[in-house]
Amino acid sequence: MNSKLYLPILNNFENLYKSKFNYDVIIQAGDGNDQKEIYVHSIVLSCQSNYFDAALSVNWGEKESGKYIFKKPNISPHIFEIIFRYLYCGKINLDIMDTLDIFKLSIATDELRLNTIFELVKNFLITSRLNEIFELASRDKTYVACKNYCLEIICKEPYYIFGNDKLLSLPAQILETILKRDDLMLDEIEVWNSLIKWAHAQHPTINKDPFKWTMSNLILMKKTLSNFIPLIRFHDITQKKYYEKVIPYENLLSRRLKLEISKFHFVSNIKQIGLLPSRFICKLDSIIINSKFLTLFTGWIDKRNKASKLVSYKFNLILRGSHDGFDAKTFHKNCDYRGATIFIAKIKGMNRIIGGYNPLDWSGNCGYKNSSNSFIFSFENINDININNINRIGRVIEKKYAVYCNTLMGPCFGKFRTYGKNDLTMNFDGIWSSTKSTYPYLNIPRNFEVDDYEVFQIIKKRNKKSISLMK
Known part of the structure; x- marks a missing residue:
């Protein structure tokens, strides 16, 4: 069967959305001067979205003259147009979208429980626009919320960065910002392993075996990692993992730090190494229980x-x-x-x-x-x-x-x-x-x-x- 047969069907749905013929749902999107009414069809919304299916089945919105009315002042008309075009005909092109719009689209699709497009948008934001977001946030306050949102996602789902080669090309400033976070949900030994992997990627000519490093190799790697090693919570690395993964690179650590690590493992009343506490492996938004x-x-x-x-x-x-x-x-x-x-x-x-x-x-x-x-x-x-x-x-x-x-x-x-x-x-x-x-x-x-x-x-x-x- 020719897969192109579905294209006329999608085009028909796109034309239906554009024509607004027989619409029975009015979305009052945006607020103030940015407010606009968008006309859509309940049968399409119910079919494509569990959120709207539930909303229509229990009458969350008002109803006037046979038409459902939903007020969503927190989602702009522009973002809704993108969402509805996707729901009607499956079309979306993130590559040509403004970064702030992608950020707003991610927030909106999460609220509307459109899980497929939410995951797509979130993944694109982290893997394709992260460097741009950090660079823009450093000189434009309107991007700070977007930057913080991305950091929250990375800390909750670190394998967007740490599970693939995206880590290797990550700018030092971004990696340092992530490793400073107490809510990074990653075992500390994985943080250490990722840091070493990143350092080797910055200097691909240096031997992967640290026992074969020259003095100049050691000095260069020390300089590269000088801002990062204090961010490692060594008290959360077991003795076995420390021996297997850290000891080979122990020359990167300062004499004082090595002494503190030794005290931690051999003196029972020491609970923490350095100034940073253990990471919160899982952050919980609750006023009843703790993590x-x-x-x-x-x-x-x-x-x-x-x-x-x-x-x-x-x-x-x-x-x-x-x-x-x-x-x-x-x-x-x-x-x-x-x-x-x-x-x-x-x-x-x-x-x-x-x-x-x-x-x-x-x-x-x-x-x-x-x-x-x-x-x-x-x-x-x-x-x-x-x-x-x-x-x-x-x-x-x-x-x-x-x-x-x-x-x-x-x-x-x-x-x-x-x-x-x-x-x-x-x-x-x-x-x-x-x-x-x-x-x-x-x-x-x-x-x-x-x-x-x-x-x-x-x-x-x-x-x-x-x-x-x-x-």
């Missing part, structure tokens, strides 16, 4: 009943009750079509938190969803995750009743029992309840209110292998 919980949640998600050494998932905050609201409509608006989620709630007047993990999604009004991987949990004391280790987690027993999806209710785990209660539920009136049914008994109060609750979207982090597959 220490994430290693435990990671282990539980991976079906281990103990904490994981590394946090292999991103925990993206998508709802906070005190900010977004405690009603079921808000829950489904923020959490439907987001894939796997975990919610955490602090019980009112207590130091106790409860929560649950849904590996599927909360979309639809379809009743029960089947899963063997869901669980609920309870911590008696939010300030100490190490006490009361027994019965903190309850994995689903009857998997066909794992979660219950109902647009009139918030997160629901387990089979309904008497009076509309199940294992853990946020009811339509904002009251929470728990009655043992499908999960083990965790001694959660039968009825309770919460001070606050948060929902996090769970996304598997990229690794070197997944990045290489994208090339």
Whole structure:
């Protein structure tokens, strides 16, 4: 079959978008002098976007004369035109776009949950425009937000840079800025290995074996790395890895630094080498828990009943009750079509938190969803995750009743029992309840209110292998 047969179809959709014929959705885009109405078709939006499909199905927007009206003052008409052209006919050319527009497009597609184009735009921004962004930000304040956004992405997903040859051509200023960050989610030995790899790329004629360096080679490499070595958190490199990977290059380290490293390994009360603390391997936007919980949640998600050494998932905050609201409509608006989620709630007047993990999604009004991987949990004391280790987690027993999806209710785990209660539920009136049914008994109060609750979207982090597959 000739693949070019689809081109007339795409052209027809592009013409439909341009003509606005029989449109039934009005997007009021932008604000002030930049405001503009854009006319589109609900059938196309519902087909191409989970965000708009959910919005249209539960009537998030207003409706006048048979037409849906959505107000999006934070997204400019120009950016919406780019998005809709992509949704109608799959056309987008990032190469000819202004860098600031690509930045705004990335923010908008993330908000609208257009994951395919978001990943494309984000990858292009980091791999193709990073040097330009840093150069422009140094003399134009309008690019500073874009620079900070890129740094956030790199720190959360370091293999955009550290997993490929992009690292080798990275300017020293950018690499130094990245290595200064405490939130770079990379094992410290990988930071060291990457730094050595980068240094060799700057001087390709120097022997890869440091034991064969001449004195002039050593002096040149020392000079190249003089600003970088103080940024390495040597206290986070194990003795074994230090022996295997750092000792061969030990002549690059100052005498004082080598003495501090020796003291760290042989004197038990020394916790840190140098001025920089350990990196936050995972940054968490939460007012209920701290990042220490994430290693435990990671282990539980991976079906281990103990904490994981590394946090292999991103925990993206998508709802906070005190900010977004405690009603079921808000829950489904923020959490439907987001894939796997975990919610955490602090019980009112207590130091106790409860929560649950849904590996599927909360979309639809379809009743029960089947899963063997869901669980609920309870911590008696939010300030100490190490006490009361027994019965903190309850994995689903009857998997066909794992979660219950109902647009009139918030997160629901387990089979309904008497009076509309199940294992853990946020009811339509904002009251929470728990009655043992499908999960083990965790001694959660039968009825309770919460001070606050948060929902996090769970996304598997990229690794070197997944990045290489994208090339």
